[in-house]
């Protein structure tokens with residue numbers, strides 16, 4: 001009984017995620033790509049915003065900029081806090097509408113556990 | 114400590130894991146983490162309600178039998194909002210690994226050197242065999258982690274960092290593992306001299322067990338040499354005396370009746386059901402009469418509704434878990450009983466905070 005049941009998994013092959021390479025969830029794979037592209041652009045835009053804020057903080061305080069402090073340093077705790085807040089707002093504002101059909105754009109932040 | 118030398122001075126995020134190699138990577142990862150929390154975790158409940166409504170409006174059954182599950186999957190996978198959710202999930206998982214992998218690889222030589230250095234010192238020990246033959250099922254890229262557990266020299270670090278991010282902070286400072294370890298069954302006579310942790314990965318559970326039983330001899334085994342190497346370095350930093358060894362859980366290199374407690378935390382859903390059965394009989398063999406076995410893993414499908422099964426199977430697929438659906442369908446507590454364990458009551462609603470606990474009969 002247990003064996004029969006556990007081996008009977010052919011139906012799982014139809015789940016997109018089990019396909020190796022680039023799985024597609026939409027009939028038109030361009031939609032899959034477009035969603036991935038917008039997320040990637042969002043992440044890269046965030047990297048630039050984070051760096052610019054860091055540059056501004058250093059320049060306004062020290063008047064001197066070194067590449068190594070940008071690559072391996074950290075912004076102040078206060079700036080980090082502002083950045084954390086802004087990042088969440090941006091994600092909600094840009095992507096939340098994808099879930100507006102069931103009101104998900106206003107769902108409160110939650111971690112995995 | 115040797116490993117600290119290889120760590121780029123930005124503090125640590127989990128275990129001995131150094132933070133990522135540059136501010137750029139940290140900022141990228143902050144975005145991925147927040148996007149996971151806002152676009153996936155926060156949606157889980159409302160999107161579940163939405164999905165159940167779709168099933169109800171289409172007159173579908175919520176019974177967890179195979180036919181209803183297949184029908185539910187067909188219906189739900191036609192919905193564009195759900196497709197979007199799962200697409201986002203997969204994309205974020207891929208970007209997460211790409212960034213972590215590239216960032217760690219910038220310091221690969223230093224990190225591997227630190228693991229080599231750690232091997233030479235105690236407390237505790239690590240043993241592995243460069244010619245170990247890895248079964249094919251154990252080479253799967255579970256969690257779509259690059260190279261999988263067994264074939265990537267940095268897999269221990271990748272896994273540790275992955276747990277931190279996927280658990281949304283609950284894994285920090287071994288908090289979750291400590292909670293899990295406190296639910297592990299003890300033999301009725303209370304004697305605990307030797308403990309075995311099966312499929313130990315980064316050794317997080319092995320360490321949590323050592324904190325509960327500081328005088329016991331603790332062993333952690335894993336099929337991957339890269340995992341046990343990292344586990345040793347991680348335990349070393351916590352100053353825990355634990356022995357890690359590369360070994361298959363289905364072919365244990367220990368004498369009969371040797372251990373008082375055996376634990377398997379999230380191992381069983383990563384092996385085929387046929388292997389699970391062998392692990393259970395090996396576990397019975399190495400446990401002493403009256404010894405306890407705690408198997409912590411996902412609940413079986415008998416206790417779930419159709420939507421939860423659908424969600425779990427989609428998650429397994431998107432997360433590269435080829436054996437998880439089979440595990441869930443096997444309702445492993447029944448196989449434990451068939452294998453000869455005397456079972457304690459099991460509460461699936463406690464999810465990963467309650468194991469299936471079985472004892473080796475006294476006669």
Ligand SMILES: C[S@@+](CC[C@H](N)C(=O)[O-])C[C@H]1O[C@@H](n2cnc3c(N)ncnc32)[C@H](O)[C@@H]1O
Nearest residue numbers: 262312313314317318335336337361362378379
């Ligand atoms: C999800 S991880 C376990 C997590 C770990 N127990 C903890 O509590 O943090 C599963 C581990 O099992 C290992 N594994 C898979 N098959 C195995 C086998 N047959 N014998 C031993 N280890 C195995 C993998 O290499 C992987 O490190």
